Amino acid sequence: MIPLAFRIERLRQDTHDTFTMDLTPPAEFSFAPGQFNMVYVFGVGEVPISISSDPAQKSSLQHTTRVVGTVTKALKRLKKGDAIGIRGPFGSSWPVEEAVGRDCLIVAGGIGLAPLRPVIYSVLAQRQRYGRVVVLYGTRTSEDLLYTHELENWRGKFDLDIQVTIDRGGREWRGHVGVVTGLIARASLDPGNTVAMMCGPEVMMRFSLMELQRRGVSPERVYLSMERNMKCAVGFCGHCQYGSTFVCKDGPVFRFDRIAHLFGKPEI
Amino acid sequence: MIKTLADIIEEHPFFKGLEKSHLDLIAGCAKNVHFQEGEVVFREGDPADLFYVVKQGMVAIELMVPQRGFTTLQTVGAGDVLGWSWLLPPYQWRFGARTIEATRALAFDAKCLRGKCEKDHDLGYELLKRFSHVISERLEATRLQLMDLYGVGA
Numbered sequence: 001m002i003p004l005a006f007r008i009e010r011l012r013q014d015t016h017d018t019f020t021m022d023l024t025p026p027a028e029f030s031f032a033p034g035q036f037n038m039v040y041v042f043g044v045g046e047v048p049i050s051i052s053s054d055p056a057q058k059s060s061l062q063h064t065t066r067v068v069g070t071v072t073k074a075l076k077r078l079k080k081g082d083a084i085g086i087r088g089p090f091g092s093s094w095p096v097e098e099a100v101g102r103d104c105l106i107v108a109g110g111i112g113l114a115p116l117r118p119v120i121y122s123v124l125a126q127r128q129r130y131g132r133v134v135v136l137y138g139t140r141t142s143e144d145l146l147y148t149h150e151l152e153n154w155r156g157k158f159d160l161d162i163q164v165t166i167d168r169g170g171r172e173w174r175g176h177v178g179v180v181t182g183l184i185a186r187a188s189l190d191p192g193n194t195v196a197m198m199c200g201p202e203v204m205m206r207f208s209l210m211e212l213q214r215r216g217v218s219p220e221r222v223y224l225s226m227e228r229n230m231k232c233a234v235g236f237c238g239h240c241q242y243g244s245t246f247v248c249k250d251g252p253v254f255r256f257d258r259i260a261h262l263f264g265k266p267e268i
Numbered sequence: 269m270i271k272t273l274a275d276i277i278e279e280h281p282f283f284k285g286l287e288k289s290h291l292d293l294i295a296g297c298a299k300n301v302h303f304q305e306g307e308v309v310f311r312e313g314d315p316a317d318l319f320y321v322v323k324q325g326m327v328a329i330e331l332m333v334p335q336r337g338f339t340t341l342q343t344v345g346a347g348d349v350l351g352w353s354w355l356l357p358p359y360q361w362r363f364g365a366r367t368i369e370a371t372r373a374l375a376f377d378a379k380c381l382r383g384k385c386e387k388d389h390d391l392g393y394e395l396l397k398r399f400s401h402v403i404s405e406r407l408e409a410t411r412l413q414l415m416d417l418y419g420v421g422a
Contacts, residue, residue, distance in 0.1 A: 171328075178342045200418070204412070204418075
């Protein structure tokens with residue numbers, strides 16, 4: 001529960017409102033794809049941020065976040081060599097093992113690609129263990145795309161299908177324009193043998209779920225990452241209560257059929 | 269074996285489930301077309317005398333916005349239908365379409381098809397059901413795009 005001091009190695013601006021921090025932990029740091037840390041800016045406050053780096057890298061880690069509040073604004077002002085407090089890793093993880101032997105569909109919207117990036121690293125590290133791997137990624141404009149160099153590299157691989165779509169673009173954009181749900185309909189997958197993992201705005205996930213259902217992907221094989229205000233990260237404070245679960249402890253990654261009765265309910 | 273236009277149309281998901289007699293009627297109004305990359309398929313305001321079913325490639329549906337240039341509203345690809353302004357008066361394209369990649373498609377003569385639909389209301393109803401589905405999907409996508417889903421607080 002006590003934060004450890006991690007050193008900032010680099011701060012990189014990804015988009016106009018999003019940046020990535022490279023951190024050096026005081027000792028080897030292990031995490032599972034999908035987990036998050038509580039990131040503490042001394043004297044300012046603490047926020048939950050998902051870990052976006054390669055889980056195989058134990059001596060460094062990355063957090064990608066959007067500048068939305070006091071803490072993330074303070075984070076962005078920090079420099080190389082500054083220390084921040086980290087508690088974690090917390091929460092559940094993506095079903096990387098369960099997806100072995102199956103087709104793997106990753107659906108990300110906006111900053112939702114950050115918590116899914118460790119899945120892509122993990123799957124690529126053992127690519128032969130998976131069937132078809134499809135990554136569908138939607139953002140507002142081409143300027144809002146995260147990890148553009150990696151997307152280009154991944155796209156160059158013959159065993160990974162990366163489809164990117166934006167909500168609006170000019171003639172300079174040569175890719176898809178439209179919502180990410182439209183890409184699900186076209187994804188080359190065996191729906192009966194697919195594990196889907198998605199992270200993004202809840203409305204996007206709601207419509208994506210409908211499309212997955214239409215294609216015949218079983219709700220037991222659909223996983224999504226939920227977002228709620230978190231404080232303690234260990235299920236004590238109740239800030240992130242989601243029905244009978246806590247997003248910090250039981251999530252953030254949930255199997256859809258287990259939260260289907262809660263998902264999209266305006267009261268929850 | 270060389271496939272006829274009726275065979276190609278029958279295999280396309282958009283026309284799935286149509287009776288053979290209707291497929292033959294539709295095939296009578298169809299032809300294969302090919303567009304180079306960057307080619308204009310149709311322009312906003314022009315008569316909507318054709319519609320397309322994309323077999324391969326990608327097409328941008330776009331709108332000219334003064335001071336901003338051409339804005340792509342949506343892209344359509346293999347398996348998608350391009351254009352429904354041919355269905356409703358005044359039969360004019362509401363938006364423009366331009367290929368992003370070299371594109372192969374089936375083009376359907378709208379006047380020919382409208383005539384056949386007037387004579388055979390069963391065919392008209394079948395086509396209208398299919399186009400209603402396309403229009404509803406496009407409306408849903410547009411609403412989601414309008415929500416600016418990926419913005420802060422969305």
